[in-house]
Amino acid sequence: MDDRMLRRRVYGADHEDPDPGPRPGRAYGELVGGPLDGLLLDITDWSPPQLAEEARLPTEIGRYGAGGRTCYRRRPEAPHHWDWTGDSR
Template identity: 40%
Template sequence: MNIYGSQPGKPSGEVPGHRYATLTGGPLDGQLIDVTGWSAQELLDGAALVALLGVFGPGGRSHYEGRHGDPDRLHWIGDTP
C-alpha cells in the first residue's frame, strides 16, 4: 500500500488515473492512500497501516476504515501494536 503525504513543495507521488482516499483522524490524518482497484467492501473494511507516530510508536499500526456514502475517506478507528 502506498501512502502519500501532503508536504508543501514536495511532489505528492500521485499517479494519474489512480484513485486515492484521504486518511481522516489519527496519526496519518490528511495523507492519501492509493485505493485503485479496491472494491466497495475493501474500502469499508479499510486497512491497518504502519504509523511511526501512533500510540504504539514505530512498528505499531493505525486502523482506518470506510463509511457508507463516504468512499473518498478512510476514518481512523484506533491503533494496535
Template identity: 50%
Template sequence: MDAWWVDRRVYGVPSERDRGPKPGHVYVELVGGPLDGMLLDVTGWPSQEVVDGAMLMSEHGQFRPGGRSEYEPAEADAGAGGVGRFVWHGDVP
C-alpha cells in the same frame, strides 16, 4: 485532477519528489489519527478490501515504530457505495 488533491501527500510514498497523487489512480483521504490528511492509493484494490478498510503502519501512532493505525470507510461513503474517506478507529501494536 482537482487542485486540492495535488499538494496532498500519499501514504507509503517515501520520496518527497514523488509524494503527490498520480493521474489515473484512485485515492481515499485518511481522516483523524496520526495519518490525518494523507491520501491512500486504493487503485486496484478488490471492492471487499475497500469496504474492510486498512491497517496501516504508522511511526506516529500510540505504539510508535511497528504500530499500526486502523482506518475504515466513513459511514456516509460506505452507504453511498463510494469510497472517498477512511476514518481513524484507533492504534494497535
C-alpha cells in the same frame, strides 16, 4: 482530481520523493483523523472486500510507535473519506 488533492502527500511515498503527491489514473481515499490525517491512501487495486475492511496501516507515529499500526475504515456515506478508528500493535 482537484488542485487541493494534487498538493497532498500519498501515504507510503518516500520522504525523499520530490513529488510525493497523487498520480494520474490512480484512485485515492483521504485519511481523516488520527496520526495520518490528511494523507491520501492509494486504493487503486483494492477489491470490494478489501475496501469494506478496516485498513491497518503501519506507522511509527501512532500510539505504539515503531511496529504499530493505525486503523482507518471507509466512510459509507462518503467513500472517498477513511475515518480513523484507533491504533493497534
